[in-house]
Amino acid sequence: MARIMAQGLAVASGQHVIVDNRRGGSGIIAIDTAAKAAHDGYTMLVYNNSMWILSLIKKLPYDPVSDFSPVASIVSMPNVLVVHPSLQVKSTMELTALAKTKPGGLSYASAGTGSTAHLSAELFKAMTGVNIVHVPYKGSASALNELIGGHVQVMFPNAASVMPHVKAGRLRALGVTSPGPSRLFPELPPVAESGLPGFQSVVTFGLFVPAGTPSGIISQLNQAVAQILSKPDVKEKFQNVGAETVGGRPTELAETIRSDIARLRPVIKNAGIRED
Secondary structure (H helix, E strand, O other): OHHHHHHHHHHHHOOOOOOOOOOOHHHHHHHHHHHOOOOOOOOOEEEOOHHHHHHHOOOOOOOOOOOEEEEEEEEEEEEEEEEOOOOOOOOHHHHHHHHHHOOOOEEEEEOOOOOHHHHHHHHHHHHHOOOEEEEEOOOHHHHHHHHHOOOOOEEOOEHHHHHHHHHOOOOEEEEEOOOOOOOOOOOOOEHHHOOOOOOOOEEEEEEEEEOOOOHHHHHHHHHHHHHHHOOHHHHHHHHOOOOEEEEOOHHHHHHHHHHHHHHHHHHHHHHOOOOO
16 A cells, blocks of 8 residues: 555655555554654654554554544455355345354354454444454464354455455355445445445555644645545555545545444444454
8 A cells, every 4th residue: 555655646746755664563553653653744654443453452652543644545445254164144134134043153254353354253242232252362363263264153354365265166255344345346235235224344544644744745645645645546456456536635634543443433433352
């Protein structure tokens, strides 16, 4: 995501834009580095929902809301509800019915505590009242391998990582987690339209700058993002990784953050999700 945006921003600004990929700490190191950078528009951050969701689970060295100013949403990526083919269900409603007959008898994989796959499943459990056991792994690749191997039965991975396995018949897809039909996966019904109205769990990647960055700079960056995302070749690049371009005003990204926090805070509290 960051590299595609960096190429476009370099053209728009006439300057080199370097991608500084700070690994470690589930992204905390990168986010904290950006939070403490000078608020002059020369340091930007590309990150997703986990930036603010982590704040609901553990104590962080930064505040994801007050320490950053949103610039624009870049893309959104739905998760996909998938099951192992041995599970005799072909819809979200059938999975719910089966899970209710086997409390604790089914398990779901995730890429770790607080991941979108984890929270999507916990939201599903909260809205359906089913008891499906969480099995966390160290990364989505390990979780998917265990699901394909039949060691767990259910997962909510991101669309890009799982659709090749669905097309190959190794997994069965039941629905997407976007609030409405996905243009990227029109053949899959939204989970929200399968007996769970209001269900939503979408990964949003956004561009941010440190709080205190002048509004004029934010406006210039927002306009640059809009121009980049309007280009057909950029749309195609994102579509190839299962992402849909969004754009929009800074206030719209801020509202996405607020609604995510409001929706997921009670889910995290009721599920007893804590720092590992």
